[in-house]
Amino acid sequence: MQLEAMPPVVRLTHVSRTYQAGALEVRALDDLTLEIPPGRFSVVIGASGSGKTTLLNLIGCIDAPSAGAVEVCQQKVAELDDDAVADFRARNIGFIFQTFSLIPVLSAYENVEYPLLLVGMPGPERRRRTLAMLEAVGLAAQAQRRPNELSGGQKQRVAIARALVKQPQLVLADEPTANLDSATGASIISLMRRVQADSHTTFIFATHDPQLMSHADEIFAIRDGALLEHRGSAS
Amino acid sequence: MIGVLVKIAWRNIVRNRRRSLMTASAVAAGALAMLLFLGYTTYIFLGMETGNVQHLGHLRVFRAGYFLYGAGNPSAYGIDGYREVMRSIGADPVLEPMIRVLTPTQSLMGIAANYRGDNAASRTFFGEGIIPSDRDRMLRWDQYHTGIYHPLDPPMADADESRGLIGTGLARILNLCAPLALPECPPAPAAAPPPGEHPGKVNADIAELAGRDVPQGGRAPGGAQIDLLAATVGGAPNVVSLNVIGAQPQGAKELDDAYVLMHLALAQQLVYGREEHKITAIVLQLKDSRYLSAARARLNALFRERHLDLEVRDFAELVPFYGQVIRLFSSIFLFIALVMGMIVLFAVVNTMTMNVMERINEIGTSRAMGVRRSRIRAQFLIEGTLIGLIGTAVGAALAIAIAALVNRSGITWIPPGNATAIPLHLDVLGRPLRALGICAGLVLVATAAALLPANRAARLSVVDALRHI
Amino acid sequence: MSGASSAVRSLGAALLAAGAALTVTAALADSPSAQEIIAATDRVRNPGEPFRSTVTLTEYVGGSERNHDRLVVFSKEDRATHQFRNLVHYVDPPRDAGKKVLLDGHSLWFFDPASNVSIRISAQQRLIGQAAIGDVLTVNLGVDYTATLTGAETIKDAARADRNCWHLDLKAANDQAVYAHVEYWVEQGTNYPIKGKFYSDSGRLLKILYYRSFAPELGAVRPTEAVIIDAVDTSLATTAAFGDYRSADIPDAWFQRDYLPRLQVQ
Structure with missing residues (x-):
């Protein structure tokens, strides 16, 4: 299929990331090399402290490697300055967080609309896209509610809508179901699976959730900052 | 965004x-x-x-040097031919529309004395000679709508040169409390004779001579008439009588105890006597304080043009207190x-x-x-x-x-x-x-x-x- | 400068001697001109040569004696201005002894031996007190005034005796004249000055002057006492008694301000 011929959306080459914790040097990622093909529903698994969040941060261009090269959407991230990286994220990367992280003073509608403001989309188009996105996550009726008036599942739906509304090439989700009960988690997973299938957006998850793993096209298992296993449909 | x-x-x-x-x-x-x-x-x-502009005007024109050196002897710095200077200021096309009041004034110093009644009293005075109607018009200036207007009370008349007002302190010192019916103004205690000077017996011979041409003990006590003594520009002693029609309190005590407001003609009579009558200052009150610097510049230009040895000062310079x-x-x-x-x-x-x-x-x-x-x-x-x-x-x-x-x-x-x-x-x-x-x-x-x-x-x-x- | 005022108060005496020293033209027997009368009376008051005299000033308030000063005065005519220059030396009371005053035309310098400085006394500072009488006595009638004869008049002199006088009206002739207008009575025949009335520029009567006690002094009969009555503060009167006239050879150098500290009087 065509997607298989396209270049990888993420390419990490000999990437290391070390942190200074007092006098101690913590190696979160150690000489990691991997490629993630586009249009997949990929999952990064690993125990707490295995380095999977660090990996997601590097892929999401909100952290920089101590060594090695990160290339996202064919862009060498190291070549961009701070503002350019911010603009790059605004255009290409959507985030979904474990704690939902909606802006509390903005309504569901305004939270979803915010990323479109960042890319400077004109008003009418912005409104159409925002409403369509809320419709797609089943929250059209709750559009004017503030986050504190929404349930956990509804909040995460808003977060998904917010991540996807700008039609990014890449969506990163760090433990998106961890704060949800399993039924809600399941509905969130199926929602994400559906929108991923519709949009062919590349989804990358970090999770412990076995439910998520069962949906994955591809699984990267991480331990102690190194790739332990790569399972998935062969490319 | x-x-x-x-x-x-x-x-x-x-x-x-x-x-x-x-x-x-x-x-x-x-x-x-x-x-x-x-x-x-x-x-x-x-x-x-407002108070300063009402009393002093915005600008005063003096003979050069008066501002720095003239205060000790105002009469020595008279403006020659002031009528002509005032005419040219008043007719100037730039100044004319700015000016509200253009008036002459004479400052003077001397001795104010009340020799009537038993308690003769005298004191150095500081006086101002003005045109009463001009002063009244000046006192009505109120650009900022402050409502401040303290008229001369009782009013002085242009036609009566002998009338004047004095500070309440001066009125008290000159024993005029009763004649002017001033409130809160106790009569002075009888003056004790200076130490070391014992009044001797009355010398009948001298007393008779003194009483021969002038009535002794002054004219009828009770009238509020005082004598103003000053040396004229020529150095001659000069005396005029002032009918004190009222007392007005002045802000600073030293002024209140010394202030005399009189008709310009009387002031000139006292200062210049038989010589040419001049004035200390030409007062300009403007319609609007914002004209001040423009008017000042124009005056200076005018004086340069006409080679007049005059200087212009504004009220802020005249009243450092401000x-x-x-x-x-x-x-x-x-x-x-x-x-x-x-x-x-x-x-x-x-x-x-x-x-x-x-x-x-x-x-x-x-x-x-x-x-x-x-x-x-x-x-x-x-x-x-x-x-x-x-x-x-x-x-x-x-x-x-x-x-x-x-x-x-x-x-x-x-x-x-x-x-x-x-x-x-x-x-x-x-x-x-x-x-x-x-x-x-x-x-x-x-x-x-x-x-x-x-x-x-x-x-x-x-x-x-x-x-x- | 407390000494200044009391010293200045006593100036009248010094000034008394300063009169006009005019060359007297021969008086016409019957109708002397006003100017001639004035010149003659100036000559009665003042010797025609440099001299020294003693002056005693007595101040009266309401007819009672208040103050007493004794001074020695040196007088000499200034050939240029025909005015007398006077040097006054205080003798008594003791607190004023040694103080000196120089009078030259209109300028008046005061010297206080205690502070050893000379200061100028302004016209303004001579307005009241007995300093003011100086102006009456310095009146240089013949030089500074134009006289007209008003007529003959019989007036009472200081001793209430009748005197037949010429009544003269004097108008200021120049800026040096202190008074705008003076009325003067001079006895017919003797040319004794009897009485004067002095008016300010504003027309107010300022001073009344009587001469009395005529006696021979330095070659002529002269008035030896003047009574000056203040017409503004009518309670004030001053007498100035003159005596001990002596002809004196006075160097011109004395009449300089710089000389004041060095001048010694025996």
């Missing part, structure tokens, strides 16, 4: 309404204090300016502004720091979504500005309301340099540019105070911020 930043800032202010209220209150208190003080100083400045009061109040204002500015600064820094600390995760989320650092900074600066704006608006509204209350309450007071009580008036909007400056300054301080926390927010690492719950 800026719209959503303002929206977020505003909603956060509303969300933390108690904290925002406290901070805005500090700003409001600052605005209130400064605006009320501004209103007070404006009232004082305009009141003092400048001193302005400097005093300005420094008090600066002090208040400094204290209030500090309070606002600390209040806003504190509040904004708390706001930043509470929203670290939100900051991380925004940054991850692609919001630039500069917009995070703008976000919090806008919040500080909004708090400043709200506080300033509330403070300004309160200041205007309080001023209106005070102005309606009819409280009176005696301003510095004044002799009589006048209604207290807070003129908050009397100098609108300054009021605006105070408000803008406070908003600026609030914004500047937000800069530190805002920079801190902008500098946060995205990863650390996201990890912060």
Whole structure:
């Protein structure tokens, strides 16, 4: 299929990331090399402290490697300055967080609309896209509610809508179901699976959730900052 | 984009309404204090300016050197041919439309004496010779609608050169309390003979000679007529009689004890005697104080053109006290502004720091979504500005309301340099540019105070911020 | 400068001697001109040569004696201005002894040995007190005034005796004249000055002057006492008694301000 011929959306080459914790040097990622093909529903698994969040941060261009090269959407991230990286994220990367992280003073509608403001989309188009996105996550009726008036599942739906509304090439989700009960988690997973299938957006998850793993096209298992296993449909 | 930043800032202010209220209150208190003080100083400045312009005019033309050297001997600095000079000033096309009153005046010094009755008394006086109708017109100047108008009481007449007014202190010293029916004016105690001088027996021979041509013990006691003695420009002793028609309190005691206001003709008679009658100064009262520098420049040009050895001084130069009061109040204002500015600064820094600390995760989320650092900074600066704006608006509204209350309450007071009580008036909007400056300054301080926390927010690492719950 | 005022108060005496020293033209027997009468009376008051005299000033308030000063005066005519220059030396009371005053035309310098400085006394400072009488006595009638004869009049002199006088009206002739207008009575025949009335520029009567006690002094019969009545403060009167006239050779150098500290009087 065509997607298989396209270049990888993420390419990490000999990437290391070390942190200074007092006098101690913590190696979160150690000489990691991997490629993630586009249009997949990929999952990064690993125990707490295995380095999977660090990996997601590097892929999401909100952290920089101590060594090695990160290339996202064919862009060498190291070549961009701070503002350019911010603009790059605004255009290409959507985030979904474990704690939902909606802006509390903005309504569901305004939270979803915010990323479109960042890319400077004109008003009418912005409104159409925002409403369509809320419709797609089943929250059209709750559009004017503030986050504190929404349930956990509804909040995460808003977060998904917010991540996807700008039609990014890449969506990163760090433990998106961890704060949800399993039924809600399941509905969130199926929602994400559906929108991923519709949009062919590349989804990358970090999770412990076995439910998520069962949906994955591809699984990267991480331990102690190194790739332990790569399972998935062969490319 | 800026719209959503303002929206977020505003909603956060509303969300933390108690904290925002406290901070805005500090700003409001600052605005209130400064605006009320501004209103007070404006009232004082305009009141003092009005008083000075009413009595001295805006500008005075002297013979060169008078201002620096003439005070000790005003009569030696008379303006030659002053009528001609006044005519050319009055006819000048530039000056003519600016001038409200153009009038001559003579300053003089001498001895005022009341030799009538038993208690003969005399004292050095400082006098002013004026044209009564011109003076009255000057006293009606009120560009700033202060309502200040203290007419000459009782009025002096252009037609009667012998009439004049004196300071209440001088009236007291000259034993005129009773003739002028002055309130709170006790008669002087009988003077004790100077030590070492014992009044001898009356020498009948001398007493007879003294009483032969002039009635002894003065003319009928009870009349408020005094003698003014001065040396003429030529050095000759000269005396005139002044019918004191009333006493008016003067602000400073030393002036109150020495002041004589008389008709210009009488002053000239006393100072110049048989010589050419001159004047000390040509007084210009302008329709509007804003003409002052233009009028001054034009006068100087006129005098240069005509080779007249004259100098122009404005009322602020003539009354150093005016400048001193302005400097005093300005420094008090600066002090208040400094204290209030500090309070606002600390209040806003504190509040904004708390706001930043509470929203670290939100900051991380925004940054991850692609919001630039500069917009995070703008976000919090806008919040500080909004708090400043709200506080300033509330403070300004309160200041205007309080001023209106005070102005309606009819409280009176005696301003510095004044002799009589006048209604207290807070003129908050009397100098609108300054009021605006105070408000803008406070908003600026609030914004500047937000800069530190805002920079801190902008500098946060995205990863650390996201990890912060 | 407390000494200044009391010293200045006593100046009248010094000034008394300063009169016009005019060359007297021969008086016409019957109808002397007003100017001739004035010149003659100036000559009665003042010797025609440099001289020294003693003056005693007595101040009266309401007819009671208040103050007493004794001074020695040196007088000499200034050839240029025909005015006398006077140097006054205080003798009594002791607190004023040694003080000196120089009068040259309109300028008046006061010297206080205690502070060893000379200060100028302004016209303004001579307005009241007995300093003011100086102006009456210095009146240089012949030089500074233009006289007209008003007529013959019989008036009472200081001792209430009738005197047949010429009544003269004097108007200021130049800026040096202190008074705008003076009325003067001079006895017919003797040319004794009997009485004067002095008016200010404003027309107010300032001073009334009587001469009395005529006696021979330095070659002529002269008035030896003047009574000056203040017409503004009518309770004030001053007498100036002159005596001990002596012809003296006075160096011109004495009449300089710089000389005041060095001048010694025996």
